Amino acid sequence: MTAQHAKIHVIHENPAWLPPLAEAFGRAGLPWQELDLSRGTFDLSSPPPEGVFYNRMSASSHTRGHRYAAELTAGVLAWLTRHGRIVVNGPAALDLEISKARQYAALEAGGLVVPRTVMVRDEAEAVLDAARRHFAPGPVILKPNRGGKGLGVRLFPSADALGAYLADAPVEEAPVDGIWLLQDYVRAPRPVITRAEFVGRRFVYAVEVDTTAGFELCPADVCAVGDAFCPAGDAPAVPAAPRFAILPEGIEAPLRQKLEAFLDRAGVDVAGIEFIRDAAGQVLVYDVNTNTNYNAAAEEAAGLAGTERSGPGALAAFLGRQLGEAGRLAA
Ligand SMILES: Nc1ncnc2c1ncn2[C@@H]1O[C@H](COP(=O)(O)OP(=O)(O)O)[C@@H](O)[C@H]1O
Ligand SMILES: [Mg+2]
Incomplete structure (x- = not known):
């Protein structure tokens, strides 16, 4: 050829x-x-x-x-x-895509802050023991090391609630690589996360995602949220505003530079990087998606659809x- x-x-x-x-x-x-x-x-x-x-x-x-x-x-x-x-x-990039533990090591090496995380082999007693030891009195987040679409990410008010879940957890919800992560729950002053999109290791735009309805946040239209887990524990309220909105102001230059330097160093060309700002304004990065999808409605609303400033x-x-x-x- x-x-x-x-x-x-x-x-x-x-x-x-x-x-x-x-x-x-x-x-x-x-x-x-x-x-x-x-x-x-x-x-x-x-x-x-x-x-x-x-x-x-x-x-x-x-x-x-x-x-x-x-x-x-x-x-x-x-x-x-x-x-x-x-x-x-x-x-x-594939190496990071399939392991949040490796993502966090690479993010920290790049000077970014990640939520406090404990890695445990998928064994109910060990997970419960680690939750009691490191996250008492709660809350604690349980997520699979190899994640995606927010599946299997759960918030528990206490280690006991986590224990009750694990006692009855369906086999198909076991982490596919045998590794669970326990993590600090980052309380955002508003129920939103930010996802910054990068192509060619350079910032394209940031999208704010309303998390009121739960943790399953795939931006692709085909992943429309079903009965997503609600962090508040009640029936999820349907947010009136669109769930995905592109931030016209982007993100602050020092954060953008740090994230771009992280991608350069990690050898990742295309990524959607998710972070939460806590009540003190600190940015905690918790997910690097190398197979990023883009939200068409948000791009349309921001006037980016069909241009080189859209994701695709x-x-x-x-x-x-x-x-x-x-x-x-x-x-
Ligand atoms: N430590 C955390 N504190 C608060 N919310 C979190 C935390 N980790 C995850 N979440 C929520 O759960 C969603 C899915 O978690 P994430 O780590 O991105 O898993 P996935 O790789 O499956 O997308 C996040 O977008 C966020 O809304
Ligand atoms: Mg995510």
Whole structure:
């Protein structure tokens, strides 16, 4: 295959998340194809196709029946990088995507503050013991180390409430990598979190997300929230305002620079980074999403839809530049 036939290959396992990207590629006139790693056979003794590979394997792939898609992706990314292909969100990004423990280590190394977290092997007695020892009298958050979409993230008022949950927890809710995280609950003065979007390791925009209805905060339209867990314990009130709103003022420059430096250092090209400001105004970063989805309604309302300042638009422009670079390297 020659460089003229080079394409953007989108590595994924969930076709439902592709249409916004397909539209942006179409608008930019970029050749692309999907590489669905929910399955696949790879001849590792042959070179991969020409082009640029954009990895958007998701930490939540196991929740769609693709238990080993992330493991298959790790093998494919190793093969691609060994052959010198340009990989956007390469092995280092996948490594962070599937482990919050590794995210937190990388964030702290970059001078960012994360909520106090205790990591425990999935064993009910050990989890309860750690909750009593480190988080008494409560509250405490329980979340899987390999997360996604907020699934399995729960707030408990006390260690005893956590114990009662664990005693009856359905097997399918066990963390897929065998690791639970216990975490300080960060009380925000307003019920919102912020998600800052980065493409090519540079800030694109920040979106504020109303958390009144619960913890399942995937911005993709296809992840419309069902019976999400309500942190308040009562029936979730439906917020009158849109759940996702782009902040016209963005985020403060020192925070933006720190987050961009973190991405540079961690080798992550595309990410949505989530944080909460506590009552004292401190920023606590708790989630790095390398397979970020963008909220179309929020982009529309902010006048960004269809432009290079939208998430998919910025991605298409960035990947188009990478494809040009791949062509020059192959020439
Ligand atoms: N330490 C915390 N304090 C307060 N709220 C939290 C905390 N951790 C998570 N949440 C809430 O739960 C949501 C999902 O948690 P997150 O860590 O982002 O998991 P996931 O990787 O599944 O998205 C967050 O967006 C936030 O609303
Ligand atoms: Mg999250």
